Amino acid sequence: MNRKYRKTVIAGNWKMNMLASEIKPFMEELKANLPKARTCEMVLCVPGVMVPAMVKAGKDCKVAAGGEDVSCFEKGAYTGEVSASQLADVGAKYCIVGHSERRQYHGEDDMLVNAKARALLDKGIMPIICVGESLEQRESNLTMEYVAYQVKAALSGIDASQLRRCVIAYEPIWAIGTGKTATAEQAQEVCEGIRAVIRGIYGARPARAVSILYGGSMNAKNAYELLAQPDIDGGLIGGASLKPVDFATIIKATDQG
């Protein structure tokens, strides 16, 4: 982390877990375990239908609500889709785009991820743009080449003032939900590489200011070491964000002096 230049973000991704009725007890337990001093921005991304309940319950301990996906279209005959304006209207501040599960199960490609990020920016929602390599790509030494391609594609047409409202999440696919975490060195290396790619597009200042998160089996035990890396500005957390005590421990790990 480097709090001098950028904000630290700890974002949970609940995926298709939990019920709206479980949010209040979750937040009460989270609040009881949170540190008094705030050293990061806290976000919980939930299914669209649960965003209003998260907005309401999150107010008390300043947890921002986020969506997990958004339509790339503004409005119209797109049955089942949720638009950026609809997310903004119910109070979402962030939204994940390009999660590997969307790419894998819903065939989302880089162009669509870019369109979704831009749709969110247009409505004042901060996109959390996910990128990351497969195990095969890592083993073939293609990690940085592939991740650089994803970052450039996702940011296409996004200008420097909009970049300030984007968060990038490096999530190696082989580490998501597997209990296999990238080592702090591996995660740092790719996050540093992502910042270099951004520097190449936008210049030094915007690159220095963009928050880059690590995601992939981050938990209460490994968070401190991952967050100690200079280019890792927070975490996108799946499984551990479903447990209030573990999520609070990860939040506490952002307090590194």
Ligand code: PEP
């Ligand atoms: C995720 O889904 O974004 C994620 C990082 O999941 P987990 O923490 O469970 O690996």
